[in-house]
Amino acid sequence: MNCPFCRHDDSRVIDSRPTEEGTAIRRRRECTQCGSRFSTQETSILAIIKRSGATEPFSRDKVINGVRKACQGRPVNDDDLALLAQRVEETLRATGQAEIEAQEVGLAILAPLRELDEVAYLRYASVYRNFSSLDDFEGEIALLRAAPSVQQDNSPLKNSLQNI
Numbered sequence: 001m002n003c004p005f006c007r008h009d010d011s012r013v014i015d016s017r018p019t020e021e022g023t024a025i026r027r028r029r030e031c032t033q034c035g036s037r038f039s040t041q042e043t044s045i046l047a048i049i050k051r052s053g054a055t056e057p058f059s060r061d062k063v064i065n066g067v068r069k070a071c072q073g074r075p076v077n078d079d080d081l082a083l084l085a086q087r088v089e090e091t092l093r094a095t096g097q098a099e100i101e102a103q104e105v106g107l108a109i110l111a112p113l114r115e116l117d118e119v120a121y122l123r124y125a126s127v128y129r130n131f132s133s134l135d136d137f138e139g140e141i142a143l144l145r146a147a148p149s150v151q152q153d154n155s156p157l158k159n160s161l162q163n164i
């Protein structure tokens with residue numbers, strides 16, 4: 001790859017080590033032309049198997065776009081969404097699989113989204129799990145109440161239900 005400072009196409013590796021989680025290799029490089037140092041990171045490509053059977057590389061942007069709608073009007077900002085997408089990727093990489101069903105990506109989104117915002121979680125879950133009746137919502141809300149997440153005290157769900 002080209003040097004990010006002078007665009008020269010050759011560099012030498014001066015250090016190479018796995019990241020803490022062992023899911024990537026980080027290399028420290030030195031440009032053979034201008035002598036600048038920079039780092040590169042090598043990760044395995046995480047392939048997502050779509051319903052059609054075609055595969056595409058995992059994309060954090062797609063995760064963010066997938067949950068953005070559910071977060072409309074909720075106190076969730078872009079940093080929250082970026083962190084959520086990062087957690088989803090870490091969860092998927094931690095499975096050690098090179099190829100992952102699109103369905104599993106949806107599942108991996110549920111837990112961090114619930115921690116982020118319970119209303120957004122309910123909206124997302126209702127689409128993702130094909131809620132078809134009020135009973136489905138009631139069941140899910142009962143589950144949320146039975147096993148409150150960490151942010152239980154200022155639960156937006158509880159607050160919004162109190163306003164009904």
Ligand SMILES: [Zn+2]
Nearest residue numbers: 003006031034
């Ligand atoms: Zn250079």
